[in-house]
Amino acid sequence: MPSYKADLRDARFILHEVFDAPALWARLPALAERIDAETANAILDEAAKVTGELLAPLNRSGDEEGAQWLEGRVRTPAGFREAYATYAEGGWVGLAGNPEYGGMGMPKMLAVAFEEMLYAANSSFALYSALSSGACLAIDAHASEALRQRYLPPLYEGRWAGSMCLTEPHAGTDLGIIRTRAEPQADGSYRISGTKIFITGGEQDLTENIIHLVLAKLPDAPAGPKGISLFLVPKVLVSEDGSLGAANAVSCGSIEHKMGIKASATCVMNFDGACGYLVGEVNKGLAAMFTMMNYERLSIGIQGIGCAEASYQAARDYARERLQSRAATGPVAPERGADPIIVHADVRRMLLTMKTMTEGGRAFACYVGQQLDLAKYADDPAQKERAEALVALLTPVAKAFFTDAGFESCVLGQQVFGGHGYIREWGQEQLVRDVRIAQIYEGTNGIQALDLLGRKVVANGGVSLRLFTDEVRAFAATHDTPFNAALHEAVERLERVSAWLQEQARGDANAVGAASVEYLQLFGYTAYAYMWARMTASAARGAADDAYYRAKLGSAAFYFERLLPRTLGLEGSIRAGSASLYGLEAEQF
Template structure:
């Protein structure tokens, strides 16, 4: 059975050496005295034990058994309930939660490392608490004090879970056409009626209550997205003293039978006049829900990194042991009939691609986490505003690029196994199936690309991009490293293309949609070049301290810059081809 061991050495390298997180935390008043380097390391060590020893062993059996539905009741696979009970004892659901309501208040830079471990150990298991963490974030940011005080403590404890109810059978990306209704009641509550689909953890047997965050429309709501409100709808009603009361009019109509994440219950949820409570302002629900959705988008991006890391660990172990043919340069394992396949160039290409993209993703996730921490905790208004702008710009890149490269990496990991990679017992085909959904849910990657180019670059004239570019350029000028000039070249490519697209979009309404996916990928490769240049700079400075670790880091940086970053050349050519090739066929010619 495949094993998972958290890459703690690399996580500490990124957190402490590349981004010097403890120094940042020390200067942010809300974090100073709450977390330091030693605290972070202790949390990571414990997280590695929980994910590697408690959750990872359930990943394959959970996939084989899957979540089961019968007469509205969902049963999670064998071992999940016991593991979840142990999991919540550590307070992991509330790791980044508001301390005033029982959360641990840890920074996002630390939480992204934990989330990677969680997804690597078992994506299905991870989703039950990931949705709860996101729901808590939205409640904390937008709900009344009464709702926060009632619902957040048991949710942070993990006794209650959360779900996000957006999608309807006829309304996915276009939420403005949802039909779920909210009727005001005399006591100030609302009666919620409608049906939602694709609801992760909408029903399960792990917690005693589930808190649904539901998008619905009031009777007098304006048409379209501006008429959406957000409501908190508990599965079980809560008494004034916080105890559980009667069951609400919420039911699970069925669960989906899916390609992957089979142990995660993906539910059809029916609300039949269920009691709900308004979160935030009327008709401002979409903005409130985006607080949760942006969290989930980064989290789901990290699913791509976690699955890739798990695939890499399995593939490396296999490549070191599996013997097939001789190395091109002659026998290596002379005492054996053949050499380990890790000597072969194509196997090394696949392994290095996974390694370079996964370690680059890990570093970039930490960087986005840093911006989230600054946006949330900084006392400097300018720093806070800049961080908020960068979070808005980089979130779609993180979600889509992490998951697109995560699938590529998992396919490479499967390919290393050859025919065995197609067999379930090795675990690689499950990772391919599990990671695939990450490109689809929480906003498809095509939508993320449109968001990046259309809203975050074209709509504001590239203001946030200039902010990011200024930081990258400043780093390259201050660190005359081997990769500084290449980083500047790629940054200039991104800037030039952005300027060109700004002009093209004025004349061609199809241009943004035609270029967006390639543009996001090009942006992702440049962003990874930035963090790889930062990692290489630190590794070069400390090479004599640990030649094995830092030498490997430098060699992987070299592979990234020589073999992966040149992908930007073909992406640029594709973008500059314009939208015309997409419209050469009439609809009936397809």
């Protein structure tokens, strides 16, 4: 039976030693009052208990039972309701929420560490909470004060949950063609009518109310994405005093039968003249919804890290115990009939790939969290603006690269187990199924790649990219590590390829699309190289006889020598251009 235990040592190393988060928090007045190193460690300790002892034991049973739909109602698997009540009581839904409305106000740098634990323990369970957190962020940023006062406190408390209603049967990525309509009412509310699909947590039995954030169009709205508005639509109507009233005209038509995350209800939601309230401005709903979407994109990226960590732990433990054959250099365990498979080169290759990609992702998630904290809390306008630009640049990288690497790691973890990895009871095949969706939802990874290269690099002339590469160069100039030459070479490759693509895009309309996926991968490996350089510098300051620091330095060597060279092939693929992609007519496929 698989188990999961959060890697608190690595989480603390990244938070405290690599990024010196407590010093940053002390410089940001809004955070200095709420968080310090001791408080952060206490939260991490409790998070590890909640995820490892409460949620992880429900992961396999939740997958086996799945969410069940009957006559418009959804029943979550056995144990989920009780676990959610305990989870909500602990304040975890509002961990990073606005304290003015009942949230705990913790920094994102800490929240990303908790989210990784949550997804590693139980991805299906994590999604119910993630949608609530994202909905709170959008409501807090864009809704009226009356809506914030009425809806945020019970959402942060976990008594109510949130959902995000974008996709329709005919409209996925192209939201400009949605058909859901909003009819203005005399009292200032709207009547929402339409059907949304793939709605995570659109119906469930965990909370007493569900607050749907719904994209819809007014009758006179302009065509395309400029005509989209955002509406708050409660499952159960809410009185002015906050008490629950009658059921709204919202129903769950069915739930999807999926490859993975089976305990998460993925719903078809019907709005039949449901009462809703405008969030933000008319015809500017897509911009408001992006507040939630960008939160969810980072969160889903972290799902990739969490699943990879769970897979790595299981594969590592199995490789230490499973006996097969002898080491190439002779018996390592002569007293036993064979050696543990961790002595074999291919098993070590797989485990080290999993380890270095997961730890690199963990550091990069903390780095993105740092930029989000600066964007939100910094007093210096220039520092805030720089952080916002980096968040915009790095969010698609985090979502896509984390999840691509997460899927690769889970497949490797399954491979370590050999035939047992294909058997349900070992847990690895569930992780492969659960993590696979992360490359698809919240904007497919192909769309993230187009966003990165087309909008964040080419469209702004690489200005945001230079903010990042200049920072990497500055770090290398002030920190002497054994990998500085490789880091310099990787950054130069990223800049060289970026400049070449900006030039190509001027004369080839297909250039961005042809190169975007490989470009995001190139960016991701380079970003991880920066993270590994920072971890190397911090680990080198640690005690030389500490096994953790020695392992960190050894892992860094593997990353730079065995994984970063993947960028050589990526550059070659990018420079091949778009011609071969468009060499066949549609009927020739």
